[in-house]
Amino acid sequence: xxxxxxxxxxxxxLWLIGARGSVAATVVAGAAAIRAGMMPATGCVSELPDFRDxxxxxxxxxxxxxxxxxxxxxxxxxxxxxxxxxxxxTLLGPIDGAxxxxxxxxxxxxxxxxxxxxxxxxxxxxxxxxxxFRRRHRLARVVVVNVASTERPSQISAAHDSxxxxxxxxxxxxxxxxxxxxxxxxxxxxxxxYVDFTPSAGARLPALDxxxxxxxxxxxxxxxxxxxxxxxxxxxxxxxxxALRVRSWTGVNLLGGGDGATLAEPAAAQSKTMSKGRxxxxxxxxxxxxxxxxDYVPELGEWKTAWDHISFEGFFGVRMTIQFTWQxxxxxxxxxxxxxxxxxxxxxxxxxxxxxxxxxxxxFKDPVGTDEHRLVMQYEALRQWAMLLRSQR
Ligand SMILES: NC(=O)c1ccc[n+]([C@@H]2O[C@H](COP(=O)([O-])OP(=O)(O)OC[C@H]3O[C@@H](n4cnc5c(N)ncnc54)[C@H](O)[C@@H]3O)[C@@H](O)[C@H]2O)c1
Numbered sequence: 576x577x578x579x580x581x582x583x584x585x586x587x588x589l590w591l592i593g594a595r596g597s598v599a600a601t602v603v604a605g606a607a608a609i610r611a612g613m614m615p616a617t618g619c620v621s622e623l624p625d626f627r628d629x630x631x632x633x634x635x636x637x638x639x640x641x642x643x644x645x646x647x648x649x650x651x652x653x654x655x656x657x658x659x660x661x662x663x664x665t666l667l668g669p670i671d672g673a674x675x676x677x678x679x680x681x682x683x684x685x686x687x688x689x690x691x692x693x694x695x696x697x698x699x700x701x702x703x704x705x706x707x708f709r710r711r712h713r714l715a716r717v718v719v720v721n722v723a724s725t726e727r728p729s730q731i732s733a734a735h736d737s738x739x740x741x742x743x744x745x746x747x748x749x750x751x752x753x754x755x756x757x758x759x760x761x762x763x764x765x766x767x768x769y770v771d772f773t774p775s776a777g778a779r780l781p782a783l784d785x786x787x788x789x790x791x792x793x794x795x796x797x798x799x800x801x802x803x804x805x806x807x808x809x810x811x812x813x814x815x816x817x818a819l820r821v822r823s824w825t826g827v828n829l830l831g832g833g834d835g836a837t838l839a840e841p842a843a844a845q846s847k848t849m850s851k852g853r854x855x856x857x858x859x860x861x862x863x864x865x866x867x868x869x870d871y872v873p874e875l876g877e878w879k880t881a882w883d884h885i886s887f888e889g890f891f892g893v894r895m896t897i898q899f900t901w902q903x904x905x906x907x908x909x910x911x912x913x914x915x916x917x918x919x920x921x922x923x924x925x926x927x928x929x930x931x932x933x934x935x936x937x938x939f940k941d942p943v944g945t946d947e948h949r950l951v952m953q954y955e956a957l958r959q960w961a962m963l964l965r966s967q968r
Contacts, residue, residue: 587632588714589917590705590767592758593723594641594681597661597832597877598772600652601910602639602722604662607673609634613666618911620937620957621918629964630925631918638712639673640680642701642758643723649678659876661906680708684723685754694742694752694760701761709765718920719762719769720913721755724833726775727842728849729753738789741782752780759783763790768924770916771796772909774846779943788930793923795916795932798940801908802901803828803867803881804851808950810899811858814887822886822894824855825865831875834905839871853941854948879905912938926967934960 591599608614616622621631653674657664682704685697709717735741741752741760752760755775762769763778763786771777771794778787778794787794800808803826814821830838838844848867856862865884881901888894916938923932931944937953947953 585632586636586638586712586714587917587921588638588640588708588712588717588767589914590708590717590719590762591639591641591913592684592719592721592755593643594639594677595643595645595647595649595652596722596724597652597656597834597906598722598909598913599641599643600649600656601661601906602913603649603674603677604653604656604666604670605910606634606637606639606914607670608666610673611669613669616911616914618908619915620912621915625958626961628968629961630922630968631964632921634914637914637917638680638708638714639677640682640704640708641677642682642684642704644684644686649681650674656877656906661877661904685757688752688754688757694757695764698757698761698764701758702765705762705765705767709767716921716924717765717767718917718924719758719767720772720916721758721770721775721777722772722909722913723755723758723775724837725773725843725846726753726755727840728846729756729776735780735782738782738785741780753777756780756783759794760786763787763792763794766790766792768792768920769794770913770920772799772913772916774798774849774941784930791927791929793920793928793930793932794943795920795923795935796939796941796943798847798851799909799912800938800940801905801912802879802903803883804854804940805950806881806883806899806901808854808858808948808953810885811855812949812951814885815859820888821855821859821863822888823864824883824885826851826867826881826883828867828869828879828881829872829875830869830879830905831871831873832877832879832905835871835873835875835879838869844869849941851940857946857948877904877906879903922964926964 753776755777759778851867933944936942
Protein backbone atom coordinates (compact mmCIF):
# COMPACT_ATOMS: atom_id res chain seq x y z
CA UNK A 576 0.00 0.00 0.00
CA UNK A 577 1.68 3.15 -1.16
CA UNK A 578 -0.99 5.42 0.28
CA UNK A 579 0.66 8.09 2.40
CA UNK A 580 4.00 6.26 2.67
CA UNK A 581 6.85 8.67 2.16
CA UNK A 582 10.01 7.48 0.45
CA UNK A 583 13.23 8.77 1.97
CA UNK A 584 11.57 9.56 5.29
CA UNK A 585 13.02 7.76 8.30
CA UNK A 586 10.27 8.51 10.82
CA UNK A 587 8.44 5.41 11.98
CA UNK A 588 5.15 5.08 13.86
CA LEU A 589 4.83 2.68 16.78
CA TRP A 590 1.13 2.01 17.23
CA LEU A 591 0.35 0.17 20.46
CA ILE A 592 -2.84 -1.89 20.84
CA GLY A 593 -3.43 -1.61 24.60
CA ALA A 594 -1.76 1.81 24.60
CA ARG A 595 -2.71 2.64 28.20
CA GLY A 596 -1.50 -0.63 29.75
CA SER A 597 1.65 -1.12 31.84
CA VAL A 598 3.86 -2.34 29.01
CA ALA A 599 2.74 0.37 26.57
CA ALA A 600 3.11 3.16 29.13
CA THR A 601 6.61 1.91 30.00
CA VAL A 602 7.50 1.82 26.29
CA VAL A 603 6.50 5.45 25.74
CA ALA A 604 8.09 6.64 28.99
CA GLY A 605 11.28 4.65 28.33
CA ALA A 606 11.72 5.96 24.80
CA ALA A 607 11.21 9.53 26.05
CA ALA A 608 13.79 9.04 28.82
CA ILE A 609 16.33 7.60 26.36
CA ARG A 610 15.72 10.46 23.93
CA ALA A 611 16.18 13.00 26.72
CA GLY A 612 19.51 11.38 27.58
CA MET A 613 18.22 10.61 31.07
CA MET A 614 18.55 6.85 30.87
CA PRO A 615 20.75 4.40 28.93
CA ALA A 616 18.95 1.92 26.64
CA THR A 617 19.62 -0.99 29.03
CA GLY A 618 17.75 -4.10 27.89
CA CYS A 619 17.48 -2.95 24.26
CA VAL A 620 18.94 -5.76 22.15
CA SER A 621 18.95 -3.54 19.06
CA GLU A 622 21.52 -1.28 20.76
CA LEU A 623 24.12 -4.08 20.94
CA PRO A 624 27.18 -3.74 18.66
CA ASP A 625 25.81 -6.55 16.43
CA PHE A 626 23.06 -4.17 15.25
CA ARG A 627 25.21 -1.14 14.55
CA ASP A 628 24.97 0.27 11.01
CA UNK A 629 22.03 -1.96 10.11
CA UNK A 630 19.78 0.94 9.14
CA UNK A 631 17.41 0.69 12.09
CA UNK A 632 15.36 3.80 12.88
CA UNK A 633 16.70 5.82 15.84
CA UNK A 634 14.74 6.32 19.05
CA UNK A 635 14.33 9.93 17.91
CA UNK A 636 12.57 8.70 14.76
CA UNK A 637 9.77 6.91 16.65
CA UNK A 638 6.31 8.48 16.91
CA UNK A 639 3.79 6.89 19.29
CA UNK A 640 0.06 6.27 19.12
CA UNK A 641 -2.38 3.47 19.75
CA UNK A 642 -5.77 2.07 20.67
CA UNK A 643 -7.21 1.24 24.07
CA UNK A 644 -10.61 0.63 25.57
CA UNK A 645 -9.94 2.42 28.87
CA UNK A 646 -9.71 6.18 29.25
CA UNK A 647 -7.08 6.73 32.00
CA UNK A 648 -4.73 9.22 30.30
CA UNK A 649 -1.21 8.00 29.60
CA UNK A 650 0.53 10.55 31.91
CA UNK A 651 -1.74 9.35 34.75
CA UNK A 652 -0.88 5.73 33.95
CA UNK A 653 2.84 6.55 34.03
CA UNK A 654 2.34 8.33 37.37
CA UNK A 655 0.83 5.09 38.72
CA UNK A 656 3.84 3.15 37.44
CA UNK A 657 6.10 5.65 39.23
CA UNK A 658 4.12 5.10 42.45
CA UNK A 659 4.61 1.35 41.95
CA UNK A 660 8.36 1.92 41.65
CA UNK A 661 8.71 0.96 37.97
CA UNK A 662 9.57 4.44 36.65
CA UNK A 663 11.70 6.89 38.68
CA UNK A 664 9.51 9.79 39.87
CA THR A 665 12.29 12.26 38.93
CA LEU A 666 11.64 11.45 35.25
CA LEU A 667 7.98 12.46 35.30
CA GLY A 668 8.52 16.19 34.68
CA PRO A 669 11.10 15.84 31.89
CA ILE A 670 9.09 13.24 29.93
CA ASP A 671 5.64 14.77 30.43
CA GLY A 672 5.63 16.48 27.01
CA ALA A 673 6.29 13.16 25.25
CA UNK A 674 3.54 11.43 27.24
CA UNK A 675 1.01 14.15 26.41
CA UNK A 676 1.97 13.94 22.71
CA UNK A 677 1.43 10.16 22.70
CA UNK A 678 -1.84 10.55 24.64
CA UNK A 679 -3.26 12.78 21.90
CA UNK A 680 -2.67 9.90 19.45
CA UNK A 681 -4.61 7.26 21.42
CA UNK A 682 -7.98 6.31 19.90
CA UNK A 683 -10.86 4.14 21.18
CA UNK A 684 -10.22 0.48 20.35
CA UNK A 685 -12.54 -2.41 19.55
CA UNK A 686 -13.96 -3.70 22.82
CA UNK A 687 -16.74 -6.20 22.24
CA UNK A 688 -16.78 -8.05 18.94
CA UNK A 689 -18.84 -6.13 16.41
CA UNK A 690 -21.85 -8.18 15.41
CA UNK A 691 -23.58 -8.21 12.03
CA UNK A 692 -20.89 -6.21 10.24
CA UNK A 693 -18.67 -7.27 7.39
CA UNK A 694 -14.98 -7.59 8.13
CA UNK A 695 -14.32 -4.35 6.26
CA UNK A 696 -16.98 -2.46 8.20
CA UNK A 697 -15.76 -3.79 11.55
CA UNK A 698 -12.19 -2.66 11.02
CA UNK A 699 -12.86 0.54 9.04
CA UNK A 700 -12.38 2.91 12.03
CA UNK A 701 -9.15 1.15 13.05
CA UNK A 702 -7.78 1.31 9.50
CA UNK A 703 -8.75 4.98 9.28
CA UNK A 704 -6.93 5.74 12.56
CA UNK A 705 -3.75 4.08 11.28
CA UNK A 706 -3.79 5.78 7.89
CA UNK A 707 -4.51 9.17 9.44
CA PHE A 708 -1.65 8.71 11.96
CA ARG A 709 0.78 7.87 9.17
CA ARG A 710 -0.32 10.81 7.03
CA ARG A 711 -0.42 13.47 9.73
CA HIS A 712 3.06 12.61 10.99
CA ARG A 713 4.44 11.97 7.49
CA LEU A 714 5.71 8.55 8.58
CA ALA A 715 7.63 6.21 6.31
CA ARG A 716 6.06 3.20 8.01
CA VAL A 717 3.90 2.20 10.96
CA VAL A 718 4.54 -0.89 13.08
CA VAL A 719 1.48 -2.08 15.01
CA VAL A 720 2.35 -3.93 18.23
CA ASN A 721 -0.31 -5.74 20.22
CA VAL A 722 0.27 -5.27 23.96
CA ALA A 723 -3.41 -5.54 24.91
CA SER A 724 -4.82 -7.89 27.56
CA THR A 725 -4.37 -11.58 26.74
CA GLU A 726 -7.45 -13.16 25.15
CA ARG A 727 -8.78 -16.60 25.90
CA PRO A 728 -7.69 -19.28 23.37
CA SER A 729 -9.65 -18.91 20.14
CA GLN A 730 -11.81 -21.51 18.59
CA ILE A 731 -10.05 -21.53 15.24
CA SER A 732 -12.63 -22.55 12.68
CA ALA A 733 -12.46 -23.47 9.01
CA ALA A 734 -13.59 -19.91 8.28
CA HIS A 735 -10.15 -18.74 9.41
CA ASP A 736 -8.32 -20.90 6.88
CA SER A 737 -8.66 -18.56 3.93
CA UNK A 738 -9.23 -14.88 3.41
CA UNK A 739 -12.39 -15.57 1.43
CA UNK A 740 -13.70 -17.79 4.27
CA UNK A 741 -12.93 -15.10 6.80
CA UNK A 742 -14.68 -12.38 4.81
CA UNK A 743 -17.72 -14.63 4.44
CA UNK A 744 -17.83 -15.52 8.16
CA UNK A 745 -17.69 -11.84 9.05
CA UNK A 746 -20.87 -11.16 7.14
CA UNK A 747 -22.69 -13.60 9.46
CA UNK A 748 -24.44 -12.09 12.43
CA UNK A 749 -21.99 -13.60 14.92
CA UNK A 750 -18.42 -13.35 13.69
CA UNK A 751 -16.02 -15.76 15.33
CA UNK A 752 -12.84 -13.81 14.94
CA UNK A 753 -10.69 -12.83 17.94
CA UNK A 754 -10.32 -9.08 18.56
CA UNK A 755 -6.52 -9.37 18.25
CA UNK A 756 -7.04 -10.77 14.74
CA UNK A 757 -9.33 -7.87 13.83
CA UNK A 758 -6.48 -5.54 14.77
CA UNK A 759 -4.00 -7.60 12.73
CA UNK A 760 -6.37 -7.54 9.74
CA UNK A 761 -6.78 -3.76 10.13
CA UNK A 762 -3.00 -3.30 10.32
CA UNK A 763 -2.51 -5.22 7.07
CA UNK A 764 -5.36 -3.32 5.40
CA UNK A 765 -3.64 -0.08 6.37
CA UNK A 766 -0.27 -1.27 5.01
CA UNK A 767 1.35 -1.71 8.45
CA UNK A 768 3.51 -4.54 9.77
CA TYR A 769 2.19 -6.29 12.88
CA VAL A 770 3.80 -7.71 16.01
CA ASP A 771 1.98 -9.88 18.52
CA PHE A 772 3.59 -9.40 21.91
CA THR A 773 0.75 -11.37 23.54
CA PRO A 774 -0.26 -15.04 23.21
CA SER A 775 -3.56 -14.00 21.57
CA ALA A 776 -4.33 -15.32 18.06
CA GLY A 777 -3.48 -12.03 16.30
CA ALA A 778 -1.97 -12.60 12.86
CA ARG A 779 -1.64 -16.36 13.33
CA LEU A 780 -4.90 -17.29 11.57
CA PRO A 781 -4.07 -18.89 8.19
CA ALA A 782 -6.36 -16.35 6.53
CA LEU A 783 -4.30 -13.49 7.95
CA ASP A 784 -1.02 -15.08 6.96
CA UNK A 785 -2.46 -15.18 3.43
CA UNK A 786 -3.57 -11.55 3.70
CA UNK A 787 -0.16 -10.36 4.96
CA UNK A 788 1.48 -12.03 1.96
CA UNK A 789 -1.08 -10.52 -0.45
CA UNK A 790 -0.36 -7.09 1.03
CA UNK A 791 3.42 -7.70 0.97
CA UNK A 792 3.79 -7.14 4.72
CA UNK A 793 5.84 -8.80 7.49
CA UNK A 794 4.51 -9.91 10.86
CA UNK A 795 6.04 -11.44 14.00
CA UNK A 796 5.01 -13.04 17.30
CA UNK A 797 3.93 -14.47 19.58
CA UNK A 798 4.11 -13.55 23.25
CA UNK A 799 7.16 -11.59 24.36
CA UNK A 800 9.85 -13.71 26.03
CA UNK A 801 10.80 -11.64 29.05
CA UNK A 802 11.20 -13.82 32.16
CA UNK A 803 10.71 -17.45 33.06
CA UNK A 804 10.55 -18.66 29.44
CA UNK A 805 13.65 -16.63 28.60
CA UNK A 806 15.59 -18.56 31.26
CA UNK A 807 14.02 -21.83 30.09
CA UNK A 808 15.12 -21.29 26.50
CA UNK A 809 18.68 -20.64 27.72
CA UNK A 810 18.77 -23.50 30.24
CA UNK A 811 16.94 -26.33 28.44
CA UNK A 812 19.59 -26.56 25.65
CA UNK A 813 22.21 -27.10 28.37
CA UNK A 814 20.48 -30.33 29.45
CA UNK A 815 20.03 -31.40 25.82
CA UNK A 816 23.67 -30.74 24.85
CA UNK A 817 25.00 -32.34 28.02
CA ALA A 818 22.87 -35.49 27.32
CA LEU A 819 21.25 -35.27 30.76
CA ARG A 820 17.70 -36.57 30.96
CA VAL A 821 15.19 -34.04 32.26
CA ARG A 822 12.58 -35.94 34.30
CA SER A 823 10.29 -33.07 35.21
CA TRP A 824 10.10 -29.29 34.92
CA THR A 825 7.52 -27.39 36.94
CA GLY A 826 7.09 -23.62 36.95
CA VAL A 827 5.09 -21.50 39.37
CA ASN A 828 4.47 -17.89 38.40
CA LEU A 829 3.11 -15.33 40.86
CA LEU A 830 2.19 -12.00 39.36
CA GLY A 831 0.18 -8.86 40.13
CA GLY A 832 -0.64 -5.90 37.84
CA GLY A 833 -3.19 -5.73 35.02
CA ASP A 834 -1.67 -8.75 33.29
CA GLY A 835 -1.98 -10.79 36.52
CA ALA A 836 -5.64 -9.71 36.87
CA THR A 837 -6.36 -10.78 33.28
CA LEU A 838 -4.61 -14.12 33.75
CA ALA A 839 -6.63 -14.78 36.92
CA GLU A 840 -9.32 -15.83 34.45
CA PRO A 841 -8.62 -19.52 33.72
CA ALA A 842 -9.33 -19.26 29.97
CA ALA A 843 -6.91 -16.34 29.49
CA ALA A 844 -4.32 -18.12 31.66
CA GLN A 845 -4.63 -21.12 29.35
CA SER A 846 -3.41 -19.00 26.40
CA LYS A 847 -0.36 -18.06 28.45
CA THR A 848 0.46 -21.52 29.81
CA MET A 849 0.13 -22.97 26.29
CA SER A 850 2.60 -20.46 24.87
CA LYS A 851 4.95 -20.85 27.87
CA GLY A 852 4.87 -24.63 27.50
CA ARG A 853 6.05 -24.92 23.90
CA UNK A 854 9.80 -24.34 24.26
CA UNK A 855 10.63 -27.31 26.48
CA UNK A 856 9.29 -30.09 24.32
CA UNK A 857 10.78 -28.47 21.21
CA UNK A 858 14.25 -28.23 22.78
CA UNK A 859 14.31 -31.52 24.69
CA UNK A 860 12.63 -33.47 21.89
CA UNK A 861 10.20 -35.18 24.24
CA UNK A 862 7.28 -34.25 26.47
CA UNK A 863 8.35 -33.57 30.05
CA UNK A 864 6.30 -34.11 33.17
CA UNK A 865 5.30 -30.98 35.07
CA UNK A 866 3.10 -27.98 34.42
CA UNK A 867 3.26 -24.19 34.33
CA UNK A 868 1.11 -22.55 37.00
CA UNK A 869 0.05 -18.91 37.08
CA ASP A 870 -1.32 -17.27 40.23
CA TYR A 871 -2.60 -13.72 40.57
CA VAL A 872 -1.21 -12.02 43.71
CA PRO A 873 -2.41 -8.36 43.58
CA GLU A 874 0.00 -7.38 46.38
CA LEU A 875 2.97 -8.00 44.02
CA GLY A 876 1.88 -5.07 41.81
CA GLU A 877 4.13 -4.80 38.77
CA TRP A 878 6.53 -7.44 40.09
CA LYS A 879 6.58 -11.10 39.26
CA THR A 880 8.17 -14.14 40.85
CA ALA A 881 8.75 -17.36 38.96
CA TRP A 882 10.07 -20.46 40.71
CA ASP A 883 11.11 -23.38 38.55
CA HIS A 884 11.94 -26.84 39.83
CA ILE A 885 13.75 -29.17 37.42
CA SER A 886 14.61 -32.77 38.19
CA PHE A 887 17.06 -34.59 35.95
CA GLU A 888 19.26 -37.65 35.91
CA GLY A 889 22.82 -38.55 34.93
CA PHE A 890 25.01 -41.71 34.88
CA PHE A 891 23.44 -44.70 36.71
CA GLY A 892 20.14 -42.81 36.64
CA VAL A 893 21.30 -40.75 39.63
CA ARG A 894 18.68 -38.09 40.29
CA MET A 895 19.52 -34.43 40.78
CA THR A 896 17.62 -31.15 40.85
CA ILE A 897 18.13 -27.55 39.96
CA GLN A 898 15.82 -24.76 41.08
CA PHE A 899 15.80 -21.11 40.11
CA THR A 900 13.83 -18.10 41.25
CA TRP A 901 13.30 -15.19 38.88
CA GLN A 902 12.08 -11.94 40.35
CA UNK A 903 11.39 -9.44 37.63
CA UNK A 904 9.62 -6.19 36.95
CA UNK A 905 7.69 -7.35 33.92
CA UNK A 906 7.10 -4.04 32.17
CA UNK A 907 10.72 -2.93 32.60
CA UNK A 908 11.76 -6.18 30.93
CA UNK A 909 9.13 -6.05 28.18
CA UNK A 910 9.34 -2.38 27.14
CA UNK A 911 12.87 -2.41 25.66
CA UNK A 912 11.94 -5.49 23.62
CA UNK A 913 8.88 -3.72 22.21
CA UNK A 914 11.16 -0.86 21.13
CA UNK A 915 13.56 -3.40 19.58
CA UNK A 916 10.72 -5.05 17.70
CA UNK A 917 9.42 -1.73 16.38
CA UNK A 918 12.87 -0.83 15.03
CA UNK A 919 13.53 -4.29 13.58
CA UNK A 920 10.08 -4.68 12.01
CA UNK A 921 10.31 -1.24 10.42
CA UNK A 922 13.57 -2.37 8.80
CA UNK A 923 12.08 -5.76 7.80
CA UNK A 924 9.24 -3.88 6.09
CA UNK A 925 11.63 -1.43 4.46
CA UNK A 926 13.76 -4.25 3.00
CA UNK A 927 10.71 -5.99 1.54
CA UNK A 928 10.35 -8.94 3.88
CA UNK A 929 6.91 -10.57 3.82
CA UNK A 930 4.99 -13.00 6.08
CA UNK A 931 6.19 -14.48 9.41
CA UNK A 932 9.60 -13.20 10.54
CA UNK A 933 11.28 -16.29 12.01
CA UNK A 934 14.56 -14.40 12.53
CA UNK A 935 12.81 -12.50 15.35
CA UNK A 936 12.09 -15.73 17.28
CA UNK A 937 14.58 -14.61 19.95
CA UNK A 938 11.94 -12.19 21.25
CA PHE A 939 9.06 -14.67 21.60
CA LYS A 940 7.86 -17.58 23.71
CA ASP A 941 5.99 -19.12 20.81
CA PRO A 942 7.69 -17.88 17.64
CA VAL A 943 6.02 -17.83 14.24
CA GLY A 944 7.94 -18.85 11.14
CA THR A 945 10.40 -21.21 12.87
CA ASP A 946 10.51 -24.12 15.32
CA GLU A 947 13.78 -22.91 16.87
CA HIS A 948 13.41 -22.31 20.63
CA ARG A 949 17.08 -22.41 21.72
CA LEU A 950 17.99 -18.90 22.82
CA VAL A 951 21.55 -18.91 21.52
CA MET A 952 20.49 -20.27 18.12
CA GLN A 953 17.73 -17.67 17.97
CA TYR A 954 20.22 -14.92 18.71
CA GLU A 955 22.50 -16.28 16.01
CA ALA A 956 19.67 -16.16 13.44
CA LEU A 957 19.00 -12.56 14.46
CA ARG A 958 22.68 -11.67 14.17
CA GLN A 959 22.92 -13.24 10.70
CA TRP A 960 19.96 -11.16 9.59
CA ALA A 961 21.60 -8.04 11.05
CA MET A 962 24.66 -8.77 8.90
CA LEU A 963 22.42 -9.04 5.85
CA LEU A 964 20.76 -5.72 6.75
CA ARG A 965 24.15 -4.07 7.00
CA SER A 966 24.98 -5.24 3.49
CA GLN A 967 21.66 -3.88 2.21
CA ARG A 968 22.30 -0.28 3.28
N1 LIG B 1 5.11 -7.62 30.79
C1 LIG B 1 5.67 -8.66 30.25
O1 LIG B 1 6.76 -9.07 30.60
C2 LIG B 1 4.95 -9.39 29.14
C3 LIG B 1 5.60 -10.44 28.51
C4 LIG B 1 4.95 -11.11 27.47
C5 LIG B 1 3.69 -10.72 27.10
N2 LIG B 1 3.06 -9.71 27.74
C6 LIG B 1 1.69 -9.40 27.34
O2 LIG B 1 1.56 -8.01 27.07
C7 LIG B 1 0.20 -7.65 27.31
C8 LIG B 1 0.16 -6.36 28.12
O3 LIG B 1 0.63 -6.58 29.42
P1 LIG B 1 0.42 -5.42 30.50
O4 LIG B 1 1.14 -5.83 31.72
O5 LIG B 1 0.68 -4.09 29.89
O6 LIG B 1 -1.16 -5.55 30.77
P2 LIG B 1 -2.17 -4.40 31.21
O7 LIG B 1 -3.37 -5.10 31.73
O8 LIG B 1 -1.47 -3.41 32.10
O9 LIG B 1 -2.52 -3.63 29.85
C9 LIG B 1 -3.36 -4.14 28.86
C10 LIG B 1 -4.05 -2.98 28.18
O10 LIG B 1 -4.80 -3.50 27.07
C11 LIG B 1 -6.01 -2.79 27.02
N3 LIG B 1 -7.00 -3.54 26.22
C12 LIG B 1 -7.71 -4.64 26.59
N4 LIG B 1 -8.51 -5.05 25.58
C13 LIG B 1 -8.28 -4.19 24.55
C14 LIG B 1 -8.81 -4.09 23.24
N5 LIG B 1 -9.73 -4.95 22.79
N6 LIG B 1 -8.36 -3.10 22.45
C15 LIG B 1 -7.40 -2.22 22.89
N7 LIG B 1 -6.89 -2.25 24.14
C16 LIG B 1 -7.32 -3.24 24.95
C17 LIG B 1 -6.40 -2.63 28.48
O11 LIG B 1 -7.38 -1.62 28.64
C18 LIG B 1 -5.05 -2.26 29.09
O12 LIG B 1 -4.84 -0.86 29.07
C19 LIG B 1 -0.47 -8.84 27.98
O13 LIG B 1 -1.23 -9.57 27.04
C20 LIG B 1 0.70 -9.66 28.45
O14 LIG B 1 0.39 -11.03 28.53
C21 LIG B 1 3.66 -9.02 28.75
